[in-house]
Amino acid sequence: SQTIHQWPATLVQPVGSPLSLECTVEGTSNPNLYWYRQAAGRGLQLLFYSVGIGQISSEVPQNLSASRPQDRQFILSSKKLLLSDSGFYLCAWTPGVWTETQYFGPGTRLLVL
Amino acid sequence: KNEVEQSPQNLTAQEGEFITINCSYSVGISALHWLQQHPGGGIVSLFMLSSGKKKHGRLIATINIQEKHSSLHITASHPRDSAVYICAVGQGAQKLVFGQGTRLTINP
Numbered sequence: 001s002q003t004i005h006q007w008p009a010t011l012v013q014p015v016g017s018p019l020s021l022e023c024t025v026e027g028t029s030n031p032n033l034y035w036y037r038q039a040a041g042r043g044l045q046l047l048f049y050s051v052g053i054g055q056i057s058s059e060v061p062q063n064l065s066a067s068r069p070q071d072r073q074f075i076l077s078s079k080k081l082l083l084s085d086s087g088f089y090l091c092a093w094t095p096g097v098w099t100e101t102q103y104f105g106p107g108t109r110l111l112v113l
Numbered sequence: 114k115n116e117v118e119q120s121p122q123n124l125t126a127q128e129g130e131f132i133t134i135n136c137s138y139s140v141g142i143s144a145l146h147w148l149q150q151h152p153g154g155g156i157v158s159l160f161m162l163s164s165g166k167k168k169h170g171r172l173i174a175t176i177n178i179q180e181k182h183s184s185l186h187i188t189a190s191h192p193r194d195s196a197v198y199i200c201a202v203g204q205g206a207q208k209l210v211f212g213q214g215t216r217l218t219i220n221p
Contacts, residue, residue, distance in 0.1 A: 005220070012214060032184045038154075042206075042213070043199070043211040043212060043214060044199065044201070044209075044211040046208060046210075047210060049208075058186070059208065066166070077127070088154050089152075101146075101158045101161050102158055102209070103158065104147070104148075104156040104158070106153075106155050107154045107155065107156075109154065
């Protein structure tokens, strides 16, 4: 069966520090991968999606970036965190056709102080 | 105006009540999703539908494409149904647009 992992589960970082969040999927090949953010009191927002290794599409311009170094690995990064980067970050995958059900990871709660 | 609007934003009911959560959207879509987010933050996909009606246990989801409206119903509600329910629409390749969510609390 397929599983999706995210780490860390929680993270407290100072403003201006770098960030690296990792997401891995097991039990499937060539998944579409997604990074979402949920800011406090707000709805989910798509940040990045990837249809293959090295292929990243950005939905929202910001100081975050994403990379997909391996088929089932998706990384969210920042060189310098802002206070506004605080939120709940979710990784998700689909089998490859976007209209199919999305499977979400457990999420990473990030607090920037 | 948000592309996806949910109502109500908050809903409190007694155990056993019939629950309805509504979702309206203003854009063309290919599919609509209903998601459930538990207090810890984890999200589970409940339904994906592009027409008609789907049922899973005590949950029923309907969609009216002409009216751009969907409803999520819960029959015989239970405290374990307490969660945030999120409507999302598929809009173009690889993109979901989400509603703000409806926080449901079922009291015993």
